Amino acid sequence: xxxxxxxxxDIEGMLKxxxxxxxxxxFRDIPDNIKIKGGLKIPASLDEKSVSDLVGxxxxxxVNSKQYVSFLGGGCYNHFIPSAVAHLVYxxxxxxxxxxxxxxxxxxxxxxxFEFQTYMARLTGMDLANASMYCxxxxxxxxxxxxxNHTNRKKIVISKAVNPEYRQxxxxxxxxxxxxxxxxxxxxxxxTDFSEAVDDKTACVIVQYxxxxxxxxxxxxISALAHSKGAVAIASVQEMYSLGMLxxxxxxxxDIAACEAQSFGNPISFGGPHLGxxxxxxxxxxxxxxxxxxxxxxxxxxxxxxxxxxxxxxxxRREKASSNICSNEALCALAATIHLSxxxxxxxxxxxxxxxxxxTYAKKRFxxxxxxxxxxxxxxxxxxxxxxxxxxFEKLVEKKFIPGIxxxxxxxxxxxxxxxxxxxxxxxxxxxxxxxxxxGSL
Amino acid sequence: xxTIFENGGEGRAAVQFSDDQYPTEAPKIEDRFRRKNLxxxxxxxxxxxxxxTTLSKRNYGVDLGFYPLGSCTMKYNPKVNEDMxxxxxxxxxxxxxxxxxSQGALQMLFELQEMMKEITGFDAFSLQPAAGAHGELVGVMxxxxxxxxxxxxxxxxxxxxxxxxxxxxxxxxxxxETQEVKSDGNGNVDLNDLRQKMxxxxxxxxxxxxxxxxxxxxNIIEICKIVHEKGGLVYCDGANLxxxxxxxxxxxxxxDIMHVNFHKTFSTPHGCGGPGAGGVGVVGKLASFLxxxxxxxxxxxxxxxxxxxxxxxxxxxxxxxxGVLVKAYTYIRALGPDGLxxxxxxxxxxxxxMRVKLMKxxxxxxxxxxxxxxxxxxxxxxxxxxxxxLAKRLLDYGYHxxxxxxxxxxxxxxxxxxxxxxxxxxxxxxIETMLKILQEAQTTPELVKGAPHTLPVKRLDGVKAxxxxxxxxx
Numbered sequence: 001x002x003x004x005x006x007x008x009x010d011i012e013g014m015l016k017x018x019x020x021x022x023x024x025x026x027f028r029d030i031p032d033n034i035k036i037k038g039g040l041k042i043p044a045s046l047d048e049k050s051v052s053d054l055v056g057x058x059x060x061x062x063v064n065s066k067q068y069v070s071f072l073g074g075g076c077y078n079h080f081i082p083s084a085v086a087h088l089v090y091x092x093x094x095x096x097x098x099x100x101x102x103x104x105x106x107x108x109x110x111x112x113x114f115e116f117q118t119y120m121a122r123l124t125g126m127d128l129a130n131a132s133m134y135c136x137x138x139x140x141x142x143x144x145x146x147x148x149n150h151t152n153r154k155k156i157v158i159s160k161a162v163n164p165e166y167r168q169x170x171x172x173x174x175x176x177x178x179x180x181x182x183x184x185x186x187x188x189x190x191x192t193d194f195s196e197a198v199d200d201k202t203a204c205v206i207v208q209y210x211x212x213x214x215x216x217x218x219x220x221x222i223s224a225l226a227h228s229k230g231a232v233a234i235a236s237v238q239e240m241y242s243l244g245m246l247x248x249x250x251x252x253x254x255d256i257a258a259c260e261a262q263s264f265g266n267p268i269s270f271g272g273p274h275l276g277x278x279x280x281x282x283x284x285x286x287x288x289x290x291x292x293x294x295x296x297x298x299x300x301x302x303x304x305x306x307x308x309x310x311x312x313x314x315x316x317r318r319e320k321a322s323s324n325i326c327s328n329e330a331l332c333a334l335a336a337t338i339h340l341s342x343x344x345x346x347x348x349x350x351x352x353x354x355x356x357x358x359x360t361y362a363k364k365r366f367x368x369x370x371x372x373x374x375x376x377x378x379x380x381x382x383x384x385x386x387x388x389x390x391x392x393f394e395k396l397v398e399k400k401f402i403p404g405i406x407x408x409x410x411x412x413x414x415x416x417x418x419x420x421x422x423x424x425x426x427x428x429x430x431x432x433x434x435x436x437x438x439x440g441s442l
Numbered sequence: 443x444x445t446i447f448e449n450g451g452e453g454r455a456a457v458q459f460s461d462d463q464y465p466t467e468a469p470k471i472e473d474r475f476r477r478k479n480l481x482x483x484x485x486x487x488x489x490x491x492x493x494x495t496t497l498s499k500r501n502y503g504v505d506l507g508f509y510p511l512g513s514c515t516m517k518y519n520p521k522v523n524e525d526m527x528x529x530x531x532x533x534x535x536x537x538x539x540x541x542x543x544s545q546g547a548l549q550m551l552f553e554l555q556e557m558m559k560e561i562t563g564f565d566a567f568s569l570q571p572a573a574g575a576h577g578e579l580v581g582v583m584x585x586x587x588x589x590x591x592x593x594x595x596x597x598x599x600x601x602x603x604x605x606x607x608x609x610x611x612x613x614x615x616x617x618x619e620t621q622e623v624k625s626d627g628n629g630n631v632d633l634n635d636l637r638q639k640m641x642x643x644x645x646x647x648x649x650x651x652x653x654x655x656x657x658x659x660x661n662i663i664e665i666c667k668i669v670h671e672k673g674g675l676v677y678c679d680g681a682n683l684x685x686x687x688x689x690x691x692x693x694x695x696x697x698d699i700m701h702v703n704f705h706k707t708f709s710t711p712h713g714c715g716g717p718g719a720g721g722v723g724v725v726g727k728l729a730s731f732l733x734x735x736x737x738x739x740x741x742x743x744x745x746x747x748x749x750x751x752x753x754x755x756x757x758x759x760x761x762x763x764x765g766v767l768v769k770a771y772t773y774i775r776a777l778g779p780d781g782l783x784x785x786x787x788x789x790x791x792x793x794x795x796m797r798v799k800l801m802k803x804x805x806x807x808x809x810x811x812x813x814x815x816x817x818x819x820x821x822x823x824x825x826x827x828x829x830x831x832l833a834k835r836l837l838d839y840g841y842h843x844x845x846x847x848x849x850x851x852x853x854x855x856x857x858x859x860x861x862x863x864x865x866x867x868x869x870x871x872x873i874e875t876m877l878k879i880l881q882e883a884q885t886t887p888e889l890v891k892g893a894p895h896t897l898p899v900k901r902l903d904g905v906k907a908x909x910x911x912x913x914x915x916x
Binding site: 001002003004005006010011013014015017018019020023025026027028029030031034036038040041042043044045047048050051054055056058059060061062063064065066068070072074075076078079082084086087088090091092093094095096097098099100101103104105106107108109111112113114115117118119121122123127128129130131132134135136137138141145153162163165166168169171172173175176177178180243244245246247248257260262267268269270271273274285291292293294295296297298299300302303304305306308310311312313314315316317318319320322323324325326328329330331332334337338341342343344345346347348349350351353354356357358359360361364377379397402405424425427428429431 | 443445447450453454455456457458459463464465466469470471472474475476477478480481482483484485487488491493494495496497498499500501502503504505506509511514516517518519520522524525526527528529530531532533534535536537539540543544545546547549550554557560563572573574575576578579582583585587603606607608610611612613614615616617620657658659660662663666686688689690691694695703704705709711712713714715716717718722733741748754755756757758759760762763764765766768771772774775776777778779780781782783784785787788790791792794795797798799810811813833834837843846848862863864865866892893894897898899900902903904906907908911912913914915
């Protein structure tokens, strides 16, 4: 099947108008010896029914979170998405549109993104937020670049309790820019102790909030330390539901919140598309990468929205741009905006509280089994040590539980450590089932 | 129109959670960590639904009409692709769940890697970048890493004057320098200028082919040869792959690296600016520099392969924009080799059809057979009517405008890309409208200069927006 509407007659008629004899004549600028002969060697075409069966079959070869009870988090969180979100996001005026380069014809998405920016700024306690980035990890790497350009310094101080996936991305961008990355170990309660690490060569201090292990880091102390040396303080927030309960980074002195907002309105989808976003204080406004929507007026004084501060961007500034980003994750931002509107103040507070309550309950249950918790000051996830964790993990998977993330894969010293995460998708009943399965697997 | 923040009333909520399914004990979080205020609107479900439905009506997508936005390949987005990406077995899977539990996802990624190798001709293909510009970044990082290993003094990248802005921006983001190469009178790269600028400090050339004028460079083999003979690498910006898909493989022209925009050639929707997906193909000698992980297969089991010795690392968390890749996979499997060839052929046919019809009335600076798009200038427009005016007037007639003022080497550029999914009748109506606006420019120029007249707002003040930035609701 294909989606070309032309009949043979249409094609012949159009070729005549163009003044050539065949479709091949349209490709006369391509040397003959590099033209494909005998067709591409990929599987033959399929009709719609067959392709649905084929792809549907692949989807069934995966185990999804409705089949197994999962306590996986660590940067991707399974939250309840109300039906209205997909119904609205999949209005094709939204999903089949391009970047709003013609603002008069794109007021719908421009206003929605303006609302998104507002939500993100308010949640993080910052002055402004951009219209989205590829993912939380690339947002963090670009936040680091903002700090580098802002301070003209080349040393990056980052906590080892930042998601390992994110640290790898930060390292990639840093290597390309010849920046030095210093990783800081965790101490008491798996919180980061930056005290010796920050000096007057430090461009930025990067900390995750709550951190990868689930610990709520003391941002007030960290931002004060960064500022005392003239460095930019960056918080990576990956579970945005936490901000329904926890003080936001902006209120705690942080300069930039580089976030992953997948939790709002976007399914986990094997890790993408997700929703990166950078929020910051006003003094960094002109360094922020990516699209920004601003409010303005039309020629008759009526309010409207438009892409703004484009002098930062690649299509205007080319090699002097603040970033090369062009496409972003606009539709994911729309989903987040609608989901947040659905939740509202009470819904977000409630859901946020449930995540924390579930974790509180689980902590008790682990302690009841005499298992050692590695951290206490947490929001919705924490680390636990389970003797022979690898074997126990396998037994639990056989019983259709995915108990968490194996920490030793990323931190070899954390042998037998599991990172276990809770959202409002986990009920008490399924947690109880999990703990009896765990008890039987130890 | 009011924002969502001006709607609703205290105590309203569209989502509720029943307490009885959850534990009751309150979490012990110290007061100093607790949030004191949260300024989020309180609205009911019907208010949310009406608000965003109304906003959708103030937007315009391919499903509503013709969208000839050059270089953006606004083709029809098949509905079946969306349904496939929404399947529970894809949306509700976690990237860190055990590989044995994600075999379908890994198989899909592996097969897509393999098909992309065949379509582009490259030896290895990564699906990790989240967008075209992200793919470019990967490409330039790989060029840099390659020369860090082999020839450290190469730090310059040549870029033609017709290039997308993302090309030079990607180079800067990798700490390399750009140098511009001129185009010649036929819209090709100026070979003499290229020869002169290519030296032992040049890491390579980034070239969009077909270029942003919609022209396939007639000297492509020679260009790659010049760069290779001086020790450089040639990067292909694959934004315009739609013109060649199924007709020629970029690798065969001599390119070493290429990024692909799945949201262009492979029909995944643009979603108001994203999410996209941007794969990167490379020749064998660069395969060890690709981002990690790649997806591999041993004994019928699919797995993530982190063993990539010179890898630039990761550029995105996890394994790429998976949900977008499901759509691209579905599309390629549906079309197969013949369908993909029909894409390339008819994209080029449609563009040439529009070109010959419009060149009778508008100035066409490069008079050659074009590929998937072509660029006209504002030279023949009367009474001081500009490209911007024409673009805005098209909106009144229910069309999205072409790409305007790009490429920079054409005065008042109007870049038109119809794509292969449009009918002749749609293109004829659009052409008629273009001629009608040209006539309006003669007889009632003020009408065109004041456009748009039929949309929720008139022309917006961009200068004011930038001078007094208002980026959030009060």
